[in-house]
């Protein structure tokens with residue numbers, strides 16, 4: 001018999017719908033995480049020990065995609081941090097960008113990670129060798145602060161939109177992530193915000209993403 005199960009509190013706060021690895025923009029609450037989730041104790045004699053009764057958000061395909069996309073964006077931010085150290089530049093020096101792309105094994109990876117030319121410009125979006133249908137997000141940094149810009153919508157998002165099949169043809173499923181540093185040279189003031197495609201042109205982020213986020217187990 002399965003024992004009574006207590007769901008993880010971070011995903012089941014009353015009245016709060018948790019999406020991916022995000023907290024409301026401006027919030028100081030802890031981020032919901034995957035890594036702290038542990039399967040409930042179950043009777044192994046009658047139940048598959050791998051079965052967590054469907055309570056992990058990773059068991060829901062839609063949630064799993066948000067979690068894995070957030071994790072890939074978080075990985076991008078760590079790649080930016082490493083690139084800054086390697087180049088001797090700062091977050092403020094130039095933009096970095098990458099696509100988040102669904103892989104054949106179902107995971108989501110950072111693809112085409114590149115620095116921009118500087119001067120407030122990001123690297124061009126390069127779909128060489130990428131099936132646009134597999135693109136689930138675009139992530140870039142804003143060295144000069146600010147969250148998301150008009151050209152991000154009218155150029156980058158529009159470009160992917162015009163591919164026809166980006167995000168498998170459902171642009172409401174295309175995520176735009178922007179990393180910013182509020183106080184330059186202070187990595188502790190670095191933020192990662194997300195817009196879900198479909199709120200075209202909105203400049204206000206609804207959610208901040210955990211920069212330490214990890215993908216679902218098995219992703």
Ligand SMILES: [Zn+2]
Nearest residue numbers: 142148149152
């Ligand atoms: Zn931008």
